[in-house]
Amino acid sequence: MxxxxxxxARVVSVSAFDPKTPELGRRLAELGxxxxxxxxxxxxGLLARxxxxxxxxxxxxxxxxxxxxxIRVCPEQPLLR
Amino acid sequence: xxAATSVPSPLIALVGxxxxxKTALFNILTGSRQKVANYAGVTVERKEGSLLTPSxxxxxxxxxxxxxxxxxxxxxxxxxxxxxLGRRAGETQPDHVVCVTDATNLRQNLRLVLSLxxxxxxxxxxxxMTDIAxxxxxxxxxxxxxxxxxxxxVETVGVKTAGxxxxxxxxxxxxxxSRGGNAAVWLPxxxxxxxxxxxxxRRILQLVGGDRLNGxxxxxxxxxxxxxxxxxxxxxAVILFLVFxxxxxxxxxxxxxxxxxxxxxxxxxxxxxxxxxxxDLLINGILAGVGSVLVFLPQIxxxxxxxxxxxxxxxxxxxxxxxxxxxxxxxxSGRAFIPLLSxxxxxxxxxxxxxxxxxxxxxxxxxxxxxxxxxxARLPVYALIIGAFIxxxxxxxxxxxxxxxxxxxxxxxxxxxxxxxxxxxxxGRGSSFQALMLELPAYHWPNLRNLGIGLWQxxxxxxxxVGTIILALMVILWALSSFPAPPPGATGPPIQYxxxxxxxxxxxxxxxxxxxxxxxxxxxxxxxxxxxxAVGALGTVYxxxxxxxxxxxxxxxxxxxxxxxxxxxxxxxxxxxxxxxLSTLATVKRETNSWRYPIMMAAYLFAMAYVGSWITFxxxxxxxx
Numbered sequence: 118m119x120x121x122x123x124x125x126a127r128v129v130s131v132s133a134f135d136p137k138t139p140e141l142g143r144r145l146a147e148l149g150x151x152x153x154x155x156x157x158x159x160x161x162g163l164l165a166r167x168x169x170x171x172x173x174x175x176x177x178x179x180x181x182x183x184x185x186x187x188i189r190v191c192p193e194q195p196l197l198r
Numbered sequence: 199x200x201a202a203t204s205v206p207s208p209l210i211a212l213v214g215x216x217x218x219x220k221t222a223l224f225n226i227l228t229g230s231r232q233k234v235a236n237y238a239g240v241t242v243e244r245k246e247g248s249l250l251t252p253s254x255x256x257x258x259x260x261x262x263x264x265x266x267x268x269x270x271x272x273x274x275x276x277x278x279x280x281x282x283l284g285r286r287a288g289e290t291q292p293d294h295v296v297c298v299t300d301a302t303n304l305r306q307n308l309r310l311v312l313s314l315x316x317x318x319x320x321x322x323x324x325x326x327m328t329d330i331a332x333x334x335x336x337x338x339x340x341x342x343x344x345x346x347x348x349x350x351x352v353e354t355v356g357v358k359t360a361g362x363x364x365x366x367x368x369x370x371x372x373x374x375x376s377r378g379g380n381a382a383v384w385l386p387x388x389x390x391x392x393x394x395x396x397x398x399x400r401r402i403l404q405l406v407g408g409d410r411l412n413g414x415x416x417x418x419x420x421x422x423x424x425x426x427x428x429x430x431x432x433x434x435a436v437i438l439f440l441v442f443x444x445x446x447x448x449x450x451x452x453x454x455x456x457x458x459x460x461x462x463x464x465x466x467x468x469x470x471x472x473x474x475x476x477x478d479l480l481i482n483g484i485l486a487g488v489g490s491v492l493v494f495l496p497q498i499x500x501x502x503x504x505x506x507x508x509x510x511x512x513x514x515x516x517x518x519x520x521x522x523x524x525x526x527x528x529x530x531s532g533r534a535f536i537p538l539l540s541x542x543x544x545x546x547x548x549x550x551x552x553x554x555x556x557x558x559x560x561x562x563x564x565x566x567x568x569x570x571x572x573x574x575a576r577l578p579v580y581a582l583i584i585g586a587f588i589x590x591x592x593x594x595x596x597x598x599x600x601x602x603x604x605x606x607x608x609x610x611x612x613x614x615x616x617x618x619x620x621x622x623x624x625x626g627r628g629s630s631f632q633a634l635m636l637e638l639p640a641y642h643w644p645n646l647r648n649l650g651i652g653l654w655q656x657x658x659x660x661x662x663x664v665g666t667i668i669l670a671l672m673v674i675l676w677a678l679s680s681f682p683a684p685p686p687g688a689t690g691p692p693i694q695y696x697x698x699x700x701x702x703x704x705x706x707x708x709x710x711x712x713x714x715x716x717x718x719x720x721x722x723x724x725x726x727x728x729x730x731x732a733v734g735a736l737g738t739v740y741x742x743x744x745x746x747x748x749x750x751x752x753x754x755x756x757x758x759x760x761x762x763x764x765x766x767x768x769x770x771x772x773x774x775x776x777x778x779x780l781s782t783l784a785t786v787k788r789e790t791n792s793w794r795y796p797i798m799m800a801a802y803l804f805a806m807a808y809v810g811s812w813i814t815f816x817x818x819x820x821x822x823x
Contacts, residue, residue, distance in 0.1 A: 144635065146392045147387075147392060149309075159421055160427075161427065167522075170638055173306075175302060176303050178635055181634045
């Protein structure tokens with residue numbers, strides 16, 4: 118999820134980034150990161166632009182980069198880079 | 199009281215996502231009649247209260263830890279799932295479940311409701327925070343929601359009693375006295391189950407209203423500042439500065455008052471009672487022990503006042519967000535920052551403040567390194583030794599050498615903590631990737647009632663439980679330093695002949711390689727009560743009048759004559775790491791509910807202190823010799 122703050126996108130798929138931790142992908146799904154849901158980047162950290170604050174539905178979650186990497190999105194607004 | 203009734207009181211469990219206002223609702227339902235403890239064997243807080251319905255039914259209410267799912271990922275979620283399924287030893291399975299939902303965030307909350315429905319326990323849904331939802335233009339048709347879900351739905355407002363009355367009415371009508379043995383079955387959800395539930399949630403939300411994704415909210419506008427990469431840390435620094443300024447400055451007056459009050463009471467008792475062993479125990483054992491605990495109370499109240507406000511308003515998770523990258527590099531959670539910073543005042547409030555860290559593993563790591571933050575009780579010892587051994591001279595551009603040494607001692611503590619945290623992270627089992635997945639809830643004004651109840655619970659925990667362990671230890675320590683009494687015609691200070699004295703003589707053998715003489719070794723024993731007591735104890739060992747007003751002034755020439763510089767530096771290094779505060783270890787025992795961690799902590803701190811002092815002593819001897 119390489120989006121700039123303010124950017125919106127729609128979730129395409131969620132899968133564990135590391136096969137050793139399958140519960141990670143499921144937990145992201147349980148938090149609401151499910152195909153078709155709209156996400157928006159609220160803020161990013163200063164160092165290495167992490168963690169990332171992501172709006173999903175009506176809730177906001179802070180994710181570390183490896184967590185965000187589990188979520189494939191399709192941008193709805195112009196990408197950074 | 200409940201024992202009088204023949205039928206056992208029904209047990210209701212409050213379940214909900216984190217941040218749904220569950221605890222505020224619990225506070226209204228039960229008032230201040232709450233029992234706070236830990237679940238056996240885990241560092242998860244257990245809160246139980248009770249409620250008397252208008253028809254005279256006594257209902258016990260259990261506030262289960264917030265959970266996103268019944269397929270637990272964290273130990274607190276595991277507790278919630280186990281209790282609901284009746285799998286947790288020592289807990290009765292609830293007769294009824296109140297699922298608390300945040301009306302502004304049903305999209306997320308309803309999935310848990312659907313999971314709970316699968317579980318098959320009798321359930322009521324509390325539609326909480328309806329006032330905030332209405333202000334945001336979200337109006338939910340509660341009757342329609344109840345029809346779609348097939349369970350009663352009650353509108354509540356987390357901080358007002360009106361909605362709660364309606365909930366109590368429903369509970370009164372539907373909750374039957376304890377039958378026990380609910381056959382709750384839970385099969386872990388598959389990915390398609392979750393997607394199916396989400397489709398169901400979307401369908402229900404379409405029907406009842408509230409399927410609006412609000413645009414830019416007040417919280418978003420505030421977050422643009424608070425989470426800003428540059429402004430955010432600046433705001434955090436200002437807030438933390440104010441909090442710790444308050445902890446140090448505001449607490450000073452009440453702390454002095456408590457010290458004076460305890461001293462005055464001791465003098466009054468001393469004048470009243472004839473000289474006897476009992477009098478000595480009362481004044482030097484019990485009263486001194488109680489006084490040394492009570493004195494931390496103002497700092498604890500002030501610190502928790504701010505922490506509870508920051509937590510309740512939703513700022514604390516933001517602070518954790520801002521600090522996650524820095525703290526995460528040594529395997530700590532961003533939330534560890536406040537407890538660790540508090541530990542510079544005293545490790546006791548710091549360790550108690552780790553309750554804001556939900557992940558028990560992160561919490562344990564934070565507890566384990568908290569004593570390495572240089573607490574204020576170490577200052578009298580540092581001041582004595584630095585004043586006696588470090589020359590007063592300017593090293594560079596107005597920097598005082600004494601100040602530089604003091605700063606170096608603080609840095610050594612922090613560096614030691616980082617190293618230990620890093621080792622703990624490496625030793626930690628499981629994935630090298632630690633999940634964050636931290637919810638940043640909408641901001642709201644802290645509620646005074648919740649603040650009051652929260653503050654009172656912290657005071658109660660500190661006073662009653664920690665107070666008892668600390669008090670017992672103090673009395674033991676007093677006995678060790680007083681018995682046996684010196685033989686007639688003894689010339690040395692009385693403590694030399696006591697068990698503590700013999701212990702000191704034995705310790706002196708152990709401590710010889712790190713340069714401590716027997717006087718230092720003896721003083722370290724009563725110093726276990728509180729670090730600064732070691733200064734007074736040194737005075738006793740060197741046979742100074744214990745009432746000397748200027749202990750440092752009188753001790754300084756004595757120790758400059760009898761200690762070498764390597765010995766002094768070695769003692770400083772010892773004080774950076776050594777486990778010498780029984781109150782801290784007692785707090786760790788209390789917070790972790792186990793003797794394992796305080797023992798581990800004492801062992802690793804002792805090893806670090808010994809190695810640190812040994813290196814310091816050897817290097818200093820080589821350089822000066």
